[in-house]
Amino acid sequence: xxxxxxxxxxxxxxxxxxxxxxxxxxxxxxxxxxxxxxxxxxxxxxxxxxxxxxxxxxxxxxxxxxxxxxxxxxxxxxxxxxxxxxxxxxxxxxxxxxxxxxxxxxxxxxxxxxx
Amino acid sequence: xxxxxxxxxxxxxxxxxxxxxxxxxxxxxxxxxxxxxxxxxxxxxxxxxxxxxxxxxxxxxxxxxxxxxxxxxxxxxxxxxxxxxxxxxxxxxxxxxxxxxxxxxxxxxxxx
Numbered sequence: 001x002x003x004x005x006x007x008x009x010x011x012x013x014x015x016x017x018x019x020x021x022x023x024x025x026x027x028x029x030x031x032x033x034x035x036x037x038x039x040x041x042x043x044x045x046x047x048x049x050x051x052x053x054x055x056x057x058x059x060x061x062x063x064x065x066x067x068x069x070x071x072x073x074x075x076x077x078x079x080x081x082x083x084x085x086x087x088x089x090x091x092x093x094x095x096x097x098x099x100x101x102x103x104x105x106x107x108x109x110x111x112x113x114x115x
Numbered sequence: 116x117x118x119x120x121x122x123x124x125x126x127x128x129x130x131x132x133x134x135x136x137x138x139x140x141x142x143x144x145x146x147x148x149x150x151x152x153x154x155x156x157x158x159x160x161x162x163x164x165x166x167x168x169x170x171x172x173x174x175x176x177x178x179x180x181x182x183x184x185x186x187x188x189x190x191x192x193x194x195x196x197x198x199x200x201x202x203x204x205x206x207x208x209x210x211x212x213x214x215x216x217x218x219x220x221x222x223x224x225x226x227x
Contacts, residue, residue, distance in 0.1 A: 004158075042219035043159070043204065056213045091158050101147065101208065104215070107159030 004107035006092050012113045018080040020111045023092030024073055033104060034067055034077050043091070049075065053072040082114045117142050117209055123216040129193055130227045136190040138205035138218055145207040148181055148188050153202045153220065162203075163190075195225045 005024040016056055025032045032046040047057040052069045069075040089111050092105040122137035147166045165172045165181045172179045182190035192199050202220040209216050210226040
């Protein structure tokens with residue numbers, strides 16, 4: 001299996017622009033998580049899905065952030081409009097039945113820089 | 116709210132020694148705790164899970180303990196090697212059982 005796939009790996013954009021991050025979970029995994037990692041705050045959960053349905057989005061910082069999972073093999077995290085403080089590494093992770101009780105498989109991350 | 120702290124940002128040891136990393140938590144009792152390894156530019160990789168009713172868990176050169184009285188987990192790497200150099204993250208499930216709360220990690224450097 002290829003593991004969790006994320007694209008792009010790096011994104012540089014200007015403040016105010018829309019940014020879309022993409023994730024393909026491991027086939028057969030029914031939980032998908034979006035995280036953000038910064039030096040200051042560490043790794044924070046933004047939102048997670050079970051069977052394509054958002055379960056907990058309490059970690060989404062603001063209305064500028066939105067996430068979708070239109071099918072079992074694809075998810076997007078969108079920031080509109082982007083701000084410099086959104087600069088971070090964004091990770092997608094997936095796991096099987098048992099959700100947070102099972103080991104999570106992380107993608108390589110997308111490094112976002114907002115100028 | 117639940118808080119998780121890893122005792123130091125960086126730990127430097129010599130090859131062959133045992134590395135011990137600490138994870139402390141407050142405000143509740145998690146059902147289990149996980150440890151992950153993260154290399155620069157990569158996502159975290161799962162290492163071990165230990166449940167509240169398990170005092171100790173081993174996997175090759177790794178050992179994890181879980182003391183629910185002290186609210187602490189210790190992560191040991193015996194006979195450490197330069198290849199063990201990485202950042203190690205501990206993670207607890209939150210009280211609602213809906214999310215993992217990660218510590219900020221301890222960066223281990225093993226010198227030869």
